[in-house]
Amino acid sequence: MNDAAVAEGLTFTESDPGAFLRPHVTHLSAYTERHSDPTSQRRPPFAGVVMIFGFGAPLALSGPGGSRLLASFAGGLHDTYVDTTTAGIAEGVQVNLTPLGARRLLGVPLRELTNRVVSLEEVLGGWATTTLERLAEAPGRAARIALLDEALSGRIGEAPPPDRRVGWAWQRLVATRGTVSVASIAAELGWSSRHLVSRFHDQIGLAPKAAARVLRFEHATGRLRSGMSLADTAAVCGYYDQAHMNRDFRTMAGATPRELVPPPRVIG
Numbered sequence: 001m002n003d004a005a006v007a008e009g010l011t012f013t014e015s016d017p018g019a020f021l022r023p024h025v026t027h028l029s030a031y032t033e034r035h036s037d038p039t040s041q042r043r044p045p046f047a048g049v050v051m052i053f054g055f056g057a058p059l060a061l062s063g064p065g066g067s068r069l070l071a072s073f074a075g076g077l078h079d080t081y082v083d084t085t086t087a088g089i090a091e092g093v094q095v096n097l098t099p100l101g102a103r104r105l106l107g108v109p110l111r112e113l114t115n116r117v118v119s120l121e122e123v124l125g126g127w128a129t130t131t132l133e134r135l136a137e138a139p140g141r142a143a144r145i146a147l148l149d150e151a152l153s154g155r156i157g158e159a160p161p162p163d164r165r166v167g168w169a170w171q172r173l174v175a176t177r178g179t180v181s182v183a184s185i186a187a188e189l190g191w192s193s194r195h196l197v198s199r200f201h202d203q204i205g206l207a208p209k210a211a212a213r214v215l216r217f218e219h220a221t222g223r224l225r226s227g228m229s230l231a232d233t234a235a236v237c238g239y240y241d242q243a244h245m246n247r248d249f250r251t252m253a254g255a256t257p258r259e260l261v262p263p264p265r266v267i268g
Contacts, residue, residue, distance in 0.1 A: 009033055009034045009035045009039070010031060010032075010033045010034075011031065011032050011033075012029045012030060012031035012032070012141070013029060013030050013031075013141035013142055013145065014027070014028065014029035014030075014145075015028055015029070015142070015145045015149075016028070017149055018149050018150075018153060020153045020156075020157065021101075021149060021152060021153055021156070023098070023101065024097055024098055024100070024101025024104065024105070024152075024156055025095055025096065025097055025098075025101060025152065026048055026096045026097070026098060027094065027095070027096035028093070028094070028095055028096075028145055028148070028149065029093070029094050029145070030091075030092070030093045030094075030141035030142070030144045030145050031090075031091065031092060031093075031094065031141070032089075032090075032091050032141070033057075033086065033089070033090045033091070034088075034089050035086055035087050035088065036087070037087060038085050038086070038087040039085065039086055039087065040083065040084065040085045041083070041084050041085075042081050042082075042083050042084075042253070042254055042255075043081060043082050043083070043084060044081050044217070044221070044252050044253040044260070045077070045078040045079055045080060045081065045214050045217070045252055046096075046214070046218060047077070047099075047174070047211065047214050047215050047218055048077070048096045048097055048098055048099065048102075049074065049075065049076055049077065049096070049097045049098075049099060049101075049102035049110070049113070049205075050074070050075045050094065050095070050096050050097075051073070051074045051075075051094070051095045051096075051097065051102075051120065052070075052071075052072055052073055052074075052092055052093075052094055052095075052120075053072055053092050053093045053094075053095070053120065053128075053131065053132055053135055053148065054070075054071040054072045054073075054090055054091065054092030054093075055071060055072075055090070055091055055092060055132065055135070055136045056071065056088065056089050056090035056091050056092070057071070057086060057087060057088030057089055057090040058070050058071040058086075058090075059071065059073075059084050059085070059086050059090070060084065060085040060086070061073070061075075061082055061083070061084050061117050062082065062083045062084075063078065063080070063081070063082035063083065063115065063116075063117065064078075064080055064115045065115050065116035065117060066116075068117055068118075068119075070117070070119050071090065071092070072092070072119060072120040072121075072128065072132060073117050073118060073119055073120060074102075074106070074113065074117070074118055074119075074120055074123050074124075075113070075116070075117040076102075076110055076112075076113025076114050076115065076116055076117075076205045077099060077110065077113070077114060077115075077204065077205035077206045077211065077214070078114075078115050078214075079115065079206060079210045079213060079214055079251070079252065080115065080251055080252055080254075081252060081253055081254050082117065092135070093135060093144050093145060093148050095148065095152065098170075099170065099203065099204040099205060099211075100162040100166070100167055100170060100203060100204070101156065103162050103202075103203050103204075104156050104159045104160070104161065104162055105152065105155055105156050105159065106123050106124065107159060108123060109201065109202045109203075110201070110202065110203060110204055110205035111201040111202060111205055113205060114201075114205040114206060120132070127155065131148070131151050134147055134151070135147060135148060162203050163199060163203055165189055165191075165199075166199045166200065166202075166203040166204065167203075168189075169185050169189065169196065169199075169200070169208070170203075170204060170211075172185055173185070173208065173211060173212055173215055174215060177215050177216060177218075177219040177237065177238070178211070178212035178213065178214070178215030178216040178219070178238065179212070179216065179237075179238035180212075182196070182208040182209055182212065185208065196208060213248060213252075214252070216237050216238055216239070216248070217248055217249070217252050217253075219236075219237045220233050220234075220237040220239070220245060220249075220257070221260065221261060223236060223237060224257055224260075224261040225261050227264055230242055230245070230257060230258070233245065233257070245257060
């Protein structure tokens with residue numbers, strides 16, 4: 001567990017989830033955020049479901065699913081960006097779940113959250129209200145993380161597991177960073193492409209091809225941040241060419257690859 005300051009007005013404590021949660025949760029952190037003036041960010045999509053258990057100043061969110069003002073929310077898989085604006089003082093805990101972990105936790109078809117952000121109470125009912133009250137009373141960020149780890153483990157542990165065949169298909173996409181043929185996945189499962197899309201809409205949220213695009217985008221962003229050239233990134237990440245990569249970045253991030261990830265500065 002470590003504390004860090006990542007931007008003016010924001011401090012957080014992060015921790016690896018407990019052993020039971022690790023297959024379901026990829027990020028777990030508690031934060032305190034203070035901004036005297038409105039602070040805006042554009043948040044590109046990622047291959048997971050974000051949940052904020054927050055108290056204090058709400059966050060203004062604007063995306064394809066509309067505009068909301070929420071302190072606590074869940075955002076399903078997106079294939080485009082969301083703009084956020086915050087001001088004042090806010091505290092809370094952020095959890096990033098795998099799609100299958102979110103499907104198990106929430107107990108609703110994830111297509112209901114695709115490209116949408118909703119309040120926690122809309123999807124978790126009274127459990128969200130009780131958990132938020134307990135988190136607000138916890139003495140500090142580390143205690144909040146421990147409390148939420150326990151609460152999430154209990155709820156997920158009581159829920160039925162997701163379809164293991166969809167789990168296998170999702171892991172194939174993740175392992176290949178979205179470059180495997182969706183038709184080949186359907187064939188290996190003995191499913192029609194239509195049935196695979198239907199199961200993905202229920203358990204993942206996005207259709208397989210859209211999910212693959214998000215995974216390729218994540219891979220490309222990571223490669224660019226490591227210093228790889230545009231041409232090499234496009235080739236390695238399965239784009240037809242740089243123009244194809246540029247189009248995907250504009251759709252998902254509202255920016256070109258170099259606008260999102262500027263080249264490293266050369267000093268000297």
